[in-house]
Amino acid sequence: MEQIFDTSNLVKSGSQANAAAIQTELIWFEQVLQLRSAINFGNVPAGTSIFDVQPPDLSAYPSKYAEFIAQNQLNFEERLLLFLAMVSQVKPQCLDIFLVQNSATGQIFTEFGGRKGNVFSGFLPTAETFLFIIAADDLALRFDLLRLFDAKHPLFVLDVLEYEPLPPGEPVSSIPLHINKNWFEEFTTGERSRPRFSTEFPAQLIETQMEPDDLVLPAHILDQLELIDAWLAHNETMMNEFALKRKLKPGFRALFFGQPGTGKSLAAALLGKKHGFPVYRIDLSRIVSKYIGETGKNLSKVFDAAENQQWILFFDEADALFGKRTNVSDARDRYANQETSYLLQRIEDHNGLVILASNFKQNIDQAFLRRFQSIVEFPIPQADQRLKLWKQSFSELTKLESKVNLNEIANKYELSGGVIINVVRYATLKMLKDEAAEIRQKDILEGIKIELKKSGRTM
Known part of the structure; x- marks a missing residue:
């Protein structure tokens, strides 16, 4: 089937490049929907395939969306999955085709999948919607496409598509499809907004107008900070180009210890400032909850938001959570230790820079210290x-x-x-x-x- 993409009226540079690339992708997406409808009603020659409408070449568009597709070499199915997850925020009315009701049941056809939002009254796609568009009733193809919903697929690993665990007994095809807020902002505006401190995100952005010369520390301490600086600058090269990804854990963990006012927060802020990475400060003494399980939930929100974001997480008053382990005397103590172990695992698995700050090194459980790649003392200046x-x-x-x-x-x-x-x-x-x-x-x-x-x- 011949496809024609008339993009002569689209601006392909400057601030409108993202919109131009997405508009071109939208034209292709709508053509795919039209072809699926035509195939279902038998209005096309036998043997016509959904893959006859190939996605457009976006290489001419200097946009974040086009750049992401090229870097990750997304194929037909992956591009359709990605765009389906974001189209309800781009042009929701193009999914109205799926709101046709089954006259026998009074509901939309089960084969379309989909769901309704709490406020949004239009059609919100699910994995079943994607499977229907691509495969219809071709079971072999449907089974093959399920691999795209594996948590290890790049679209989920990079948190482009958010993965919501399903309740027991729910089919995989009922997975809601929605794009991560940060990625949607990047694809549409070119940059991501920074979250504000709230109960949903208990971390505060810290910035500084100071410069490296304002950080007065002994030479050997500055050398230790330069190692962290080197990791921020060369981690991607080390892990990918030097093929150490299969040998090294992702991320970098550092402990800063020293009396208040010795420069721990300033050092973290300066590292972020140099590399253009936002630094988020989490005051653990304020977040550790007396209610079992709440601390873990609060901090999990921070880690979930920070994944693959190139943020620096700065945990102040770290001994409030990672201090000497509680002697287990009751169920509460046992649960608190389990919660701490879980959060320590999140720190170990995080792929960015995590800095824990404490007034005294001896306050931190010795079992935790071996997990740090760098332990930096901030002494009282001479x-x-x-x-x-x-x-x-x-x-x-x-x-x-x-x-x-x-x-x-x-x-x-x-x-x-x-x-x-x-x-x-x-x-x-x-x-x-x-x-x-x-x-x-x-x-x-x-x-x-x-x-x-x-x-x-x-x-």
Whole structure:
């Protein structure tokens, strides 16, 4: 059967490239539906096949959708499956053909599959819809097509299509077909929106305007961070081009430990900033639930959303969940340990960078430590490092009182970078409040006193 794709009126470049590629794919999809209908009613010559309408060549379109199809070498069946999963959000009315009712039952034909949404009143496709379009009643072909719904198929491994486990007894053909929200955004707008903190996604995006020079750490610690940086830069090459995928587990796991304010969060944010990867912070001390099973559910949502997204997951206060294992004294303790083991397995299986942060290394269960590829200590800075932190923390637009001796302050007070920033904020606010011309020595010392008092120390 001859197919004609008139795309002369489609824009093939710029911001409309995604729409142009998807419009072309939609034309093909509608032709397939029309041919299936014609075959069913016997309106075409014998031997006519659904495969006579071949999918279009999208290589001329600089779009995310075309790029994905080319990179994954999707064939006829895979492209139809992908587009069927997203067409209800592109042109839902083209599926109205399946809303024809069986006059005997008053319902739509079972062979069409499909379902109704909670709000959406149109036709939502299922695996049966796909099988009907491609194979109709050809059992051999239907059985062969079921392989596309294996959880190991790239469309599901990459989370392009979301896989919903079926209740016991439900046929595989009743699997709902819907595309992952992130992939749909990428195919249509070219980029993915970032989720907001909520009960459904208990993680918060952290960003920084600081630069690598603002992270003041000993040279050997910076070397350790460079190893993580190297993994972010070269993981794909190492796993694919060097064929280590079958030998190494996916992902990279690191433990950052050190007192508050020593740069753990900043280091994570800078790694993300350098590579353009969003960093999501999960405060485990706030998420660990007193209700059995809730912690696992909450964190599973984060891992599910982050899969194949090139996100960096930063678990703060990690000892709240991954601390010394509870001695099993009752069913609750046993379940809590099982839940922790399950989440540790999710961390091990995650294919991105996971950073666990703790104030003290000894707080983390020793059995967990061997699972990390990198363990990085963030120490309290030495006197020379503290001096650098003091100098770079004050605004260049402010002046220091002549009696301020930062070298003396740096040597006398053992403070972390985070504490120094707090003192700078306090002294600057005092200057502004009092309409002073300079940042005063007394305000710096008062700020240090306040910060030391927080940790039970005195000057």
